[in-house]
Amino acid sequence: MMPSQMTGPALLEAKAITVVFGGLRAVDGVSFTLNRGEIVGLIGPNGAGKTTLFNSLVGLQKLSSGSVVLEGETVSGTKPHRIAARGMTKTFQNAALFPDMTVLENVLTAALLRHDLASARTKAAEVLARLDLTSIADADVADLTFPQKAMVEMARALATEPKVLLLDEVMAALAPSEMDEVMAVIRSLRDQGLTFLVVEHHMRAIMALCDRLIAVNFGRLIAEGAPAEVASHPTVIEAYLGHGAAGKDGAHA
C-alpha cells in the first residue's frame, strides 16, 4: 500500500448535507467521512433518508445545502456521470438492471463510462470473471435469481471502476447463505482497495460486514462509531422501536 493511502485526507467528506422536499427535511445537516478501505454501514428506519443521502452523494439528487468532497475536490453540483468518472457510484435499491439485455450487455453499458466499445467488452468480461459470473454472461437478466441479480448490480457498479461504492440494499431479497456469499465478495473487493458505504436492513449482515456504523433518523445523524456501540445506542434502538420495525430477535431491523 502507498503511504498516501494510509495517511492522506479522507477519501470522502460529506459536509452538512441537507436535502429538502417541500416542507420535509429528508436529509438534515449530515456530516461524515469515509477513509480508504473502510466498509461503513448507514443504518436507520424506513424513510430515515438513507437513499436520499446516497443520491445526493452521487449527484442524482440536488443538495439544498452542504457539499460532497471526494479526494479533496468538491463534486456536489456536478452530474452523476462526472462523479462516477471521479470514482464514486451507487447501486440502486430495487435492481435497476435492463431486463431485456443479457448480463454481459448490462455490465458493458456501465463499462462504457471509461472505455470505447471494444475495450468496454474486455472490461465487462473481466468484471464478470472477477465476480464469478462468466457462466451467466449470456443469460437474460429477467431469468436470473435474486442473488444473481444482486451480483450483477455489483458488477455493473464495479465496471465503472469506482474507488468508493455505495450499496443500497443489495442483499435485501437474499437468504442468509446467499448474503454470506455477497459479503465475502464485498470483503475481497475491500481487500483489493475499494471503500464501501452500505445500506442494509439486515442487522446480521451489517454487524458482520462493517468497520463502523452511521445511524440516521428523520434525516439527522443520531449516532456514529463502532458497530456494537451504535447498534446498542439508546437513541438508535428508540428510532427503530418508534417505527415499529425492530424484530424482537434483532435479526431484521
Ligand SMILES: Nc1ncnc2c1ncn2[C@@H]1O[C@H](COP(=O)(O)OP(=O)(O)OP(=O)(O)O)[C@@H](O)[C@H]1O
Ligand atoms: N423525490 C422525493 N420527493 C419527496 N419526498 C421524497 C422523495 N424521495 C424521498 N422522499 C421522502 O424523504 C424521506 C426519506 O426517504 P428515503 O427514501 O431517503 O428513505 P430511506 O431511509 O432510504 O428509506 P428505506 O429504508 O425505506 O429505503 C421519506 O419521508 C420519503 O418519503
Ligand SMILES: [Mg+2]
Ligand atoms: Mg432507501
